[in-house]
Amino acid sequence: MIGEYRLTYCGRVDLVFKALADPSRRLLLDTLRRSSGLTLTELSAKLPQMTRFGVSSHLRVLADADLISVVRSGRRKLHYLNPVPLVEVQDRWLTDYTATTSRALLALRHALEEREMTETSFPSDTAPTTVFTIVIRAPRARVWEALTATGTPRGWLYDTVTTTDWRVGSSYAQDAEGFVMIDGEVLVVEECSRLTLGFDCHWDADVDAEPAGILDYVLTDADETGELTKLVVSLSAMGPATAAAAERDTPYIYSSLKSELETGTSL
Template identity: 40%
Template sequence: MDDDVFAALSHPVRRSLLDLLKERDGRTLGELESHFPLTRFGVMKHLKVLESAHLVSCRKVGREKLHFLNTVPIQEISDRWISRYTAPFARSLLDIKSIAESFEREKTMTKAVSPRHVYELYIRASAETVWQIITDDEKTPLWQHFNMTSHTDWSVGGEYAWMMGDKVAIGGRIVEMQQPGKLVLTFSAQWAPDVAADQPSRVTFEIVPISEDACKLTLVHDDFAGETATSKAVVGGWPESLSRLKTLAETGEPFMLDRAG
């Protein structure tokens, strides 16, 4: 997987495509094509390479195919090559977090049909294994951002709370549960006054089996009330959480980050 990502990043046109999606996510092929002196087919070929490396994900909205920057593979490279060995030095050269900053959609698109943040990853574990991790409060600190713990009433309409120490960082209700394929939550951030002032948004986990021991996980975080503090903040946490979830599902061992440094 690392080889595919490095190969995809080796071409300047593909890096420029990622830069465009970092500036504003959810672009059509026509929008991206207008920035390059290439044919439509040429831009499509570069996008296919990025899709194959899972650096770009696509989602149909009406008749249009929209392209989204997927930062999970970059986070995985960070975990493998930077977090373990050279984090204090690499951060002075490259702020990985900046790669995963706010991905803005067209302001003219309605929030009802336009997901704000879309992440996808392939996991060498069964859909049931991934579902069991996500829905097990005891496993939450093994994959969640900042090693958060959780308390959940696992039923439709039930409340959940993701905790930092004895304080609720994120809370909400379960909107939909379809084991082992779909989990929909309301998302109310509470870790700071600016995000606590926002209306609740929505998080959807979609787990699609590929084989008995592999699945595709897509996370969509949407239904923000505009460009909120929450919509800007969560892009720093989801790539790390999903990368850690993948490691836990595939190896059975948590990737614990030491934040002391």
Template identity: 35%
Template sequence: MDSVFKALADPTRRLLLDRLHAHNGRTLRELCEHLAMARQSATQHLDILERANLVTVVRRGRERLHYLNPAPIHEIEERWISGFDRPRLETIDAIKKQAEEYAMTDTPTPEVVPNYVYVTYIKAGAEQVWRALTDADLTARYWGHANVSDWQPGSTWEHRRVDGSGAVDVVGRVIATEPPTRLVVTFEDNPDAAREPSVVTFLVEPHEDIVRLTVTHENLPNAEMLGGISQGWPAVLANLKSLLETGEVLPQAPWEMSFARG
């Protein structure tokens, strides 16, 4: 937590985070536009943000794309805000947002939904994490759904309920599979919708006795879906982490806690 507060203390680093909040997945060149500093200095600031786990770098070919990682900010919010005066702060925030809406023009603007990136570290091997992502019985334990597929490129996959109904809540197609480090799938929670499916990438990076698991969810259709997965992915991955590190999932379903405030 000290490294997070240190990283946030600098106005340039806060500006970089603001730019990623406005448009996630930027290159170094895009982030440096209109900054009154050399690229080397900006790189040093980004390195500090990355070490604090506030920024995650995803490689796409020769490019390095920078994404906000919401996990540390979420931890600060949970520790320093949730337990104190959340109702009053939420009321003030709602008033502020409504005032800003009244101040805006009536001209509609296209909705730009940022990509979602989440990073967690797990004490496990890459093969263990890969199996947890692709084994139907294991996903049923920590996700409440069985992810069913042969996980070959071009194959379909289904997110089936395990309540006995056999209902399928999400479907998709496997785009790429590189065991045990990279899995890319489409994610269609509403297959009948006239839009391109969103895409989820699981990146498993081993280092000695741990792995860094990065989940990137792209091509989101709207802010509503962004809000839903922003609560869903941290809960699911926390349950996965608990299962691999302790042999047991969390004692209560973590995604239910996301809606239990108030």
């Protein structure tokens, strides 16, 4: 099992480094970091130095490495930067090497995340604002159990405690030592496949003033064995303060979930 895991993990790492090795693909990642949720046509228009076919080919490589998430919204296919594999590489692999190497990856991550705030755009309410994809070495039932655990602190989610009965139309709340950080309505429950929640945040005045968004989890098998789960986390209809917090914190949160399920310890 351990050898099989290492083979699978190393294969994913190879795809990440292969994808990052090409300057055109790094340029695509930079573009998606500044303006998320773009179609192929929109990306091609922003990168006139690349042909449409070239953009499409590079996007396939990035998608294979899970460095982008692709979401359909009506007839449109939207592309989002997915930094989770970079977090995984740093936490699981590069930290075993020298501090210099780790700092080099951190500099790369900062380069990918650098943006001009005036260029940030938020897609319409019909499309997600933020999408993250992560592959977890655990069956869907275990991932679902972790996402829906109630009554006890969840280490991967800052030790918050969720209270709900998970019935559609019911309310839920995530409590941190008596303070409700997030609450909302349970919108969709498809066991081990999909969970959609209203997402009303209260951890500071800026997010508290914004209307509730939507948090959507989609779980699928990542291979034929059923031992790998692909988790896609989408957040939509969020205000700018909530969206900024989601982009900042979501990769760490779900990397921590992955670590907890695979090693027994959250980050």
